[in-house]
Amino acid sequence: xxxAQERFAEQELPYNVFSKACPSRGTLEHVTGRWGAxxxxxxxxxxxxxxxxxxxxxxxxEKMLSQxxxxxxxxxxxxxxxxxxxxxxxDYELTPLGREVTERLMSLIQFVEGRMDDVLAxxxxxxxxxxxx
Amino acid sequence: xxxAQERFAEQELPYNVFSKACPSRGTLEHVTGRWGAxxxxxxxxxxxxxxxxxxxxxxxxEKMLSQxxxxxxxxxxxxxxxxxxxxxxxDYELTPLGREVTERLMSLIQFVEGRMDDVLAxxxxxxxxxxxx
DNA sequence: CCGTATCCCATCCGATACTG
DNA sequence: CAGTATCGGATGGGATACGG
Numbered sequence: 072x073x074x075a076q077e078r079f080a081e082q083e084l085p086y087n088v089f090s091k092a093c094p095s096r097g098t099l100e101h102v103t104g105r106w107g108a109x110x111x112x113x114x115x116x117x118x119x120x121x122x123x124x125x126x127x128x129x130x131x132x133e134k135m136l137s138q139x140x141x142x143x144x145x146x147x148x149x150x151x152x153x154x155x156x157x158x159x160x161x162d163y164e165l166t167p168l169g170r171e172v173t174e175r176l177m178s179l180i181q182f183v184e185g186r187m188d189d190v191l192a193x194x195x196x197x198x199x200x201x202x203x204x
Numbered sequence: 205x206x207x208a209q210e211r212f213a214e215q216e217l218p219y220n221v222f223s224k225a226c227p228s229r230g231t232l233e234h235v236t237g238r239w240g241a242x243x244x245x246x247x248x249x250x251x252x253x254x255x256x257x258x259x260x261x262x263x264x265x266e267k268m269l270s271q272x273x274x275x276x277x278x279x280x281x282x283x284x285x286x287x288x289x290x291x292x293x294x295d296y297e298l299t300p301l302g303r304e305v306t307e308r309l310m311s312l313i314q315f316v317e318g319r320m321d322d323v324l325a326x327x328x329x330x331x332x333x334x335x336x337x
Numbered sequence: 338c339c340g341t342a343t344c345c346c347a348t349c350c351g352a353t354a355c356t357g
Numbered sequence: 358c359a360g361t362a363t364c365g366g367a368t369g370g371g372a373t374a375c376g377g
Binding site for chain 2: 086087088089090091093094095098099100102103104105108109112113127128129130144145146147148168171172175176178179180182183184186187189190191192193194196197198
């Protein structure tokens with residue numbers, strides 16, 4: 072049994088996200104995509120039902136949340152727990168792998184949030200430098 | 205002088221990426237977007253010229269690289285150094301803030317790359333569970 | 338070499354309606 | 358409650374051509 076990395080190495084392709092053909096690029100996009108990052112971040116706080124998640128991720132539509140959760144579940148980052156009751160109850164939570172990913176994602180998110188004043192100041196400098204009149 | 209966070213607090217809005225109105229959501233999308241993440245990752249290795257970057261970020265078009273670099277420069281994460289020579293020479297590099305952001309981004313990227321076999325295995329389980337025939 | 342401008346298509350995504 | 362189905366507009370993004 073060889074790993075995916077080893078199979079790529081045989082073709083002399085770099086096995087990393089900078090290579091168009093590497094599957095990690097797709098997974099990274101699920102994780103960092105517009106709704107993927109926010110969904111993982113919300114689930115970092117605990118286990119939630121579908122509509123609870125919708126309220127936590129401000130602005131996400133039913134369609135996109137559903138799509139996002141499916142992609143993350145398929146990648147093994149989110150676990151879906153459906154109870155066959157009526158009305159149905161479904162809970163979503165991070166898998167151990169998903170939690171490790173999200174720890175690193177949250178480090179990034181919180182850093183960006185904390186430095187927004189720097190970013191906003193940079194924008195003003197940039198804009199005023201090229202639209203003086 | 206108040207910070208952006210304080211102004212949001214006055215409106216009793218959470219100042220974080222989960223709130224639709226918070227500007228940090230837009231910046232996070234620049235950082236984690238399809239080409240933003242890869243461009244920052246490439247610049248983490250050093251200073252590069254436009255076409256050097258294009259080769260490092262496999263698959264990016266001129267248009268998207270240009271657009272991505274502008275957004276990151278505007279947010280104060282990338283510095284553009286143009287030398288008025290002929291032919292022109294332009295170098296891009298991370299700012300100190302950009303470097304701090306990218307450190308956290310690279311932690312995420314490298315973790316995902318290293319766990320791709322787990323992700324791929326999860327996908328096979330997911331797919332075979334719902335398309336048996 | 339370092340881009341910008343234009344065209345055009347694919348996909349993303351929100352709104353709405355409907356099902357179990 | 359927890360979704361799926363469908364539609365149409367907005368956006369993303371590649372190809373090409375052109376300008377400094």
